[in-house]
Amino acid sequence: MSTSVSTAFVQTYQQEVKMLYQRQGSILRPTVRVKDGIVGSTTTFQKIGKGVATVKARAGVITPMNQDHTAIPCTLADFYAGDWVDKLDEAKTNIDERMAIAQGGAWALGRKTDDQIITALGTTTQTASNWTVTSQAAIRNSAINMVQALFANDVPNDGQIFAALSSKAWAFLMTVDEFKRSDYLGTQSNGLPYVEGAPVMRFKNWMGVNWGLHTGVAGAGTATCTLLMWHKQSIGYATGAFAGNIAATDGGSAVSADITWHGDRASYFVNNMMSGGACLIDDTGVIKGTVDDTASLPTS
Template sequence: MATTEMPNWFVTQFNKRAQHIYQAKGNRLKGTVAGADRIEANEAKWRLVGKGEAKEFQRGQAATPANTGRGIVGAPLKTFQFFDEVHDYDSDRAADPNGAQEKEKIFEQGGMALGRSADREIMNVLNTGAATAGNNFIDLGTTAFDAAAAMTMCQRLQAADVPWEGQVYCPLPSLLWNQLLSAKVVNSSDHVGQDLPFVKSTDTRFWNGVNWFLLSDSFFPVPAANKFDVFLYHKEAVGHAPHTELKTYWTWLNKFTCWEVNMLSKGANVLLQQEGIVRLRAPSNTAITLN
């Protein structure tokens, strides 16, 4: 099987385009969680510093260590791949710069797929790590999600002494997003988020100290029929380490008269602080009503 290199003009042009698509349209959760402190070999690491209390000092008494539970949390790097073929005549001659529409579609598809895989990994960490009982779990039963339910989520996180400094996030599926916006107190231009890393990719609101935003329904876990779980979390509750965001390789297969595209990204995700996440279980078959 004969192989040759993709022309330089083609590799340069489309690698840059793929990187842009990956950052702009994929990985919407990347900026909402904590980056790794460092990466060693094939493992990402985060440093944790526990919560300590000051104690009264008494003359002549030995000091008591705070025992704040400092430590390091590590997670192995995973590699994600998007692979496809671009046949010569499907793309109106592969080496023709004026007929590369097919390759542009493939790059866009691959970039979006890799971005979504990173988002799903972060959502998996939230789903695995968030409580399913106790103060940080709310089950609405058959009651529709609304602004009051959103505020209850906030109160539960605040009660856990989670910092309320603008670094709290809550992605919502389409139904809950529109139910939240049905409240006049939320649906105001005063609350439109401006500083989120994905503000041009989805709708956002900064309300009650939380960055609320719309995320595709496909990312949310379904624990039972007509139910889905959503998560309110502080940025430092989950770690994400994008070690290698995107690498792209093109190879010409003379025997099959096509190009093969191999797109790879690598990263790690880990739960850092369970108390920094609130899980809300909401019905997925309720109506949207204006408040």
């Protein structure tokens, strides 16, 4: 029928969406605790409190630690990224229109994922001193103070700590000798897709923290740009499962692709969709600071 799309067209498109979302979409998704395939609009992430060791008398009863158990709610929201592909336009252009739409939609959903994670990170009550950027030494000490503030909360130095910086904050750090020279950098991998030495370098390991550049941090380009540092287990991200005849591209979760022929428009509507949500699991595992993104780079 003229109103149907070929199976090959659908399969090709779905594969394009999967690869693009994984490679070019979200930068921060691998840096948080993830639950995929959620059925429904909400889920919970579990948090267990600290225990305290005690003594007991010989043959006496051990005092239970009674660690707190907290269920952190996470609400999922639905997002769509679609556009039209005119049947005759495909014959008039020298670009792969379907690939372009797949790319744009996948990237849009990836950015939305990061927006949700950044919003959840920003709800922390933990703050560090604002960065001073008047000299290279001041920038270095500001970064050290931020790391120290996180470690002071008993956050483990296990290679799963991340920091998101604006492009200007990244430039400030690049004036610091210890940050830009490989002699001072770590070589961890931990299975992360974006670390030093990976095909696409997104994070630089320094002082036990994976520092990354992200243009989506709040206030980028202003005098009160937000800087974020967190442990992976402190933030949760959940994605919903897709059912019915909508073919999921990630084993039943994350991003789904759908192509529909509209005869009255002589066009296909190419759509990506996802259901996802982020939440703050442990407030003490996140540190927030600010930097003046309008300041000039120091010369000494």
